[in-house]
Amino acid sequence: MIIMKRKYLYILSSLLVLASCRKVDEYQDSVDIQNLKASYTISDTIKINVAPSSNIKGLQWKLNDELIGTNDTLNVQLGAYGKYTLSVSGTMDNKEFNKSIPLEIKPYIAAGANVSDLYATKLYEFTPAPGQFINELSTLKSATSILGNEKGLLSLGAWGGYMVLGFNKRVNNVSGKADLEVKGNPLPTWAEPGVIWVMKDENNNGLPDDTWYEIAGSESGKDGEIKNYEVTYYRPSQIKSAEDIRWIDNKGNSGVVKANTFHRQSYFPSWIRGNQYTIKGTLLPNSNLNKTNPQMITNMSFEYGYADNKTDANGGDLIDIEDAINAQGNKVSISGIDFIKIQTGMMADAGWLGEASTEISFVKNLNPNTP
Ligand SMILES: [Ca+2]
Ligand SMILES: [Ca+2]
Ligand SMILES: [Ca+2]
Ligand SMILES: [Ca+2]
Structure with missing residues (x-):
């Protein structure tokens, strides 16, 4: 009898639980x-x-x-x-x-008659740092303009701003030669070098969830280069119009991305949520930046290995996958890559020129006919 009663109570309480669940579900x-x-x-x-x-x-x-x-x-x-x-x-x-x-x-995948597999055609992420072209030249929509052809242009904002792109066809690493051309808009006296990272789709799932390898450029290991650098940018009081954007880094420094008179929209990316965001990467030295004459600020290009850096004959920066290094700074041997991340490398205020910010026009496979 006691057992029966317990059983009955158990059934009754289960029914009550079910009834109350159903009530919530209905709502x-x-x-x-x-x-x-x-x-x-x-x-x-x-x-x-x-x-x-x-x-x-x-x-x-x-x-x-x-x-x-x-x-x-x-x-x-x-x-x-x-x-x-x-x-x-x-x-x-x-x-x-x-x-x-x-x-x-x-990811956004460019397709159609004007799209060529010679170029990066997929956009996986666009997280620029604040900058004078953000929300103007640089939006999520315009980030797709650099895919599949040579017609677009995009700015990554101040230090650390980045985008992740992918290729329809793997870019093979051909021994003894450059494998990628990355086109920005450098001038003979105004480079805005960006750090390049590459990834192979090792798990073959079509997503950049494998290991990033940094391309060691000419400044790798030199004074002023800082690996594992981090900057946190703070949302300003409003994002309707331009105002200075505060930042702090993980080395005890702070500063602002300065608003200028030429660009009056907010410099804080409109699609970034929260009151702050932190970006990680490699900081390049300001060793070539010359602000002696405020009317003629210059930043000469580094020797090799960066985006938006050199004005070579064909216009683009040539990147060799053989220069890839791992997190310990050791060279790695990669047969080819499927993804590329490009990230503004300098943190510099260049007066009336605004912040140093890497631009990207296209990313091209230089070895399309290799198996
Ligand atoms: Ca190569
Ligand atoms: Ca530029
Ligand atoms: Ca993958
Ligand atoms: Ca720029």
């Missing part, structure tokens, strides 16, 4: 989320809204665990490929609901 299901697509590409503006209802209060949109909105409509750009969990919570008729939605952001 979750009645929260109507509109305009959600199965997947997006990184250049998309994602617009999702909750069907407006006066019964819904305290709306919170979260991306993974980060609060990203409190209105009926969410407008967000993510800037990096990946799988995210978007959740929306609040109360409906004073009952709490919390609905989670998977959100897949795919």
Whole structure:
């Protein structure tokens, strides 16, 4: 009898739990989320809204665990490929609901008659540092303009700003010669060198989730070069118009990316969330920067191994995969690469020229006919 009673109580309590779950589920299901697509590409503006209802209060949109909105409509750009969990919570008729939605952001892949496999054709991430061209020349949309042809141009902003690109066809490392051409917009007296990293798709999943190897350029190991450098940029009080952007580094230094009179839009990338963001990479020396004459500030190019650096006959910087090094600084032997990351290498304020910021026009495979 006692056993029977326990069993009965157990069944009863299970039913109560089920009943209360169903109650919550009903509220979750009645929260109507509109305009959600199965997947997006990184250049998309994602617009999702909750069907407006006066019964819904305290709306919170979260991306993974980060609060990203409190209105009926969410407008967000993510800037990096990946799988995210978007959740929306609040109360409906004073009952709490919390609905989670998977959100897949795919890389942008250039296609069409004007696109050639000779060039990088895929964009996986665009995380520029603040700079005078950000939100103007440089947007998530315009970042796709440098894919598949020689027509685009993009600025990566101040130190550390980067983009991750991919190729349709692996770029082979041919012994004794350069394998990649990276085109920026250097002038004879104004280089803005960017550090180049390469990756092979070792797990063959089409994603840059393998190991980055830095291309050791001519300044590698020299005074003023700092590996494992980090800078945190702070969101300004508003992002409608230009104002100085504060930064601190991991060496105890601080400064600002200065607003100038030529570019009046905000220099803080509009798609970066949160009050600050930290970028990691290699800092290049300011040894060639000459600010003696403020009217004629110069920064001569380094010898080799960087983006937006040399004005050679064909215009682009020539990169040899044989110069790849690992995190310990040792040379590595890579047969070919599928992904490239380009990152502004200097942290310098060049007066009226604005911040030193690497530009990219295209990235080209120099060995397209090798097997
Ligand atoms: Ca080579
Ligand atoms: Ca430049
Ligand atoms: Ca991979
Ligand atoms: Ca620049």
